[in-house]
Amino acid sequence: MASEADNYALEEALRLREKHGGETVVLSVGGEEAAKVLRAGLAMGADRAIQISRESVDIFDEMHTAEALAKAIEKDGGADLVLTGVQSDDLGTGVTGVMVAEFLRCPHVTVAIGVTAQPDAKTVEVSRELEGGIIEQVEATLPAVLTVQYGANQPRYASLKGIMAAKKKPYAVWSTDDIGLSQAEGLFDVKEIVLPERKSHVEILTGTPEEAVTHLVEKLRKEAKVL
Amino acid sequence: MILVVAENQDGRLRANTAELVVFAQRLGRDLGMPVVAVAAGVADFELLKAAKIERVVSFEISNLESYDFSLFIPALRSLIEQEKPAVVLTGHTTQGMDFMPRLAAALRVPLAAACVDYEKHGDRLVLTRQVFNGKMNLKTLPRGSGPFLATVVPGAFSADEMEAGGTPEVVKVSVDPGSTASGRKALGRTQAPKGQVDLTSAPVIVAGGRGLKQKENFNLISELADALGGAVGASRPVVDAEWLPREHQVGSSGQTVSPKLYFAIGISGAVQHLVGMQTSRCIVAINKDPEAPIFKVAHYGIVDDLFKVVPALTKLIRDLKG
Numbered sequence: 001m002a003s004e005a006d007n008y009a010l011e012e013a014l015r016l017r018e019k020h021g022g023e024t025v026v027l028s029v030g031g032e033e034a035a036k037v038l039r040a041g042l043a044m045g046a047d048r049a050i051q052i053s054r055e056s057v058d059i060f061d062e063m064h065t066a067e068a069l070a071k072a073i074e075k076d077g078g079a080d081l082v083l084t085g086v087q088s089d090d091l092g093t094g095v096t097g098v099m100v101a102e103f104l105r106c107p108h109v110t111v112a113i114g115v116t117a118q119p120d121a122k123t124v125e126v127s128r129e130l131e132g133g134i135i136e137q138v139e140a141t142l143p144a145v146l147t148v149q150y151g152a153n154q155p156r157y158a159s160l161k162g163i164m165a166a167k168k169k170p171y172a173v174w175s176t177d178d179i180g181l182s183q184a185e186g187l188f189d190v191k192e193i194v195l196p197e198r199k200s201h202v203e204i205l206t207g208t209p210e211e212a213v214t215h216l217v218e219k220l221r222k223e224a225k226v227l
Numbered sequence: 228m229i230l231v232v233a234e235n236q237d238g239r240l241r242a243n244t245a246e247l248v249v250f251a252q253r254l255g256r257d258l259g260m261p262v263v264a265v266a267a268g269v270a271d272f273e274l275l276k277a278a279k280i281e282r283v284v285s286f287e288i289s290n291l292e293s294y295d296f297s298l299f300i301p302a303l304r305s306l307i308e309q310e311k312p313a314v315v316l317t318g319h320t321t322q323g324m325d326f327m328p329r330l331a332a333a334l335r336v337p338l339a340a341a342c343v344d345y346e347k348h349g350d351r352l353v354l355t356r357q358v359f360n361g362k363m364n365l366k367t368l369p370r371g372s373g374p375f376l377a378t379v380v381p382g383a384f385s386a387d388e389m390e391a392g393g394t395p396e397v398v399k400v401s402v403d404p405g406s407t408a409s410g411r412k413a414l415g416r417t418q419a420p421k422g423q424v425d426l427t428s429a430p431v432i433v434a435g436g437r438g439l440k441q442k443e444n445f446n447l448i449s450e451l452a453d454a455l456g457g458a459v460g461a462s463r464p465v466v467d468a469e470w471l472p473r474e475h476q477v478g479s480s481g482q483t484v485s486p487k488l489y490f491a492i493g494i495s496g497a498v499q500h501l502v503g504m505q506t507s508r509c510i511v512a513i514n515k516d517p518e519a520p521i522f523k524v525a526h527y528g529i530v531d532d533l534f535k536v537v538p539a540l541t542k543l544i545r546d547l548k549g
Contacts (some may be wrong), residue, residue: 040250060367062328063332095331095338100330137416139411140412186370190351191367193365202527204522204528209535209536212539218509220509224508
């Protein structure tokens with residue numbers, strides 16, 4: 001967890017813990033960057049942290065990360081509910097959480113905006129967002145993986161007390177060997193990263209704000225004929 | 228073989244189906260391979276029957292009350308294992324992203340999510356992915372013998388370019404929902420309340436984004452909308468910050484709009500926003516950052532401080548109308 005969306009996932013996890021008890025563990029793959037994120041998670045209120053130490057994380061290969069997360073969760077004795085952010089800030093594709101579910105052989109629900117747990121029934125009821133403003137209600141059997149949407153809640157800030165307490169909380173560092181992850185090759189070769197080509201050529205109107213808007217209105221009236 | 232998994236939207240083919248077929252037809256031509264399409268739980272797939280492709284496989288399921296793609300994953304897996312397609316395509320949508328990552332992990336094959344294009348590099352396939360919120364494209368070469376999976380960003384290919392006039396063979400496969408234990412059950416759906424704002428029928432939309440900096444500044448947007456007789460739209464961060472209610476949101480998790488005239492003001496243009504408005508007839512972007520992705524879809528742009536440009540524009544429109 002290293003992205004903005006993960007804050008909503010952690011907040012959701014903390015609220016479930018406050019309501020139903022249990023333990024909230026924060027887990028991440030990576031080097032110093034991951035450690036920073038885990039410490040912030042502990043300060044927000046997580047009970048303990050596990051860092052899967054890997055200096056060179058291939059951020060272009062979500063499957064590697066997903067498998068490492070799944071293996072670590074299994075080594076830790078499993079989780080009733082795994083929450084991740086809906087997508088990362090870099091690739092931003094929302095692949096990893098769903099892959100974790102496949103590796104754990106459990107159900108997943110994406111784009112969650114509300115979670116109600118029924119611990120006795122071993123289920124969660126999740127509302128999720130679909131395109132076009134449609135909200136779907138889904139029931140999933142635990143254990144399950146949820147990817148939590150931006151804005152699903154209002155993540156709390158770490159208090160000074162929380163930051164101090166975080167220093168005393170259990171923090172485990174596992175190597176990829178510890179979790180039994182083979183150093184398999186990635187599934188992609190990266191050719192290059194480029195700026196996207198422009199499909200339509202935008203016409204930029206220049207000058208002072210007054211000149212620019214005068215040109216714009218003229219174009220909208222005479223050229224585009226939309227005004 | 229190139230396999231297209233057409234999406235099911237409430238029992239019908241989703242609007243991006245023709246775009247997926249266009250991608251598959253081009254890829255098929257370049258790689259010398261036939262195209263096969265899967266329709267899952269869709270009664271009417273005339274569009275696919277008319278497409279110039281080799282075959283349509285229809286997954287049929289009885290008593291389908293609420294649609295859940297997880298019901299079709301096992302059927303799709305066995306089809307893939309049997310037919311060994313080189314590439315499997317579906318849309319980069321909530322539905323596509325619900326099952327493709329699972330398929331990729333189960334088969335241990337590469338998944339290029341948010342794909343917008345492809346090219347050939349020697350004898351290898353290059354899949355171009357949209358990353359960093361659409362600001363950059365990442366060209367990747369999947370390794371191994373395939374199949375290579377890809378989710379295709381809606382709008383990346385033009386539906387008009389689909390080659391029709393084919394007579395594909397139609398194969399029906401019945402899927403038994405009882406044989407799958409997805410651990411997941413859809414309970415129902417509701418439409419988020421739209422309130423008084425129906426952006427989909429507004430001829431003019433003035434939308435504001437994070438560039439407005441704070442809630443109070445949104446009156447710049449509503450004043451321009453008033454002057455133009457248009458509706459007020461917003462990007463996701465604005466709604467998340469509760470500057471405006473959710474019914475104003477344009478984008479993949481809000482409303483999809485296609486007005487005559489769309490103003491994107493202080494909106495950088497994350498892909499989730501672009502998919503909700505890029506088919507507007509005329510798009511005007513006002514943004515300080517000349518590199519903002521919104522300028523990729525805009526027809527006219529002003530690269531300047533919106534706090535100076537917008538009041539000037541509102542005044543001009545008022546003067547012209549008054």
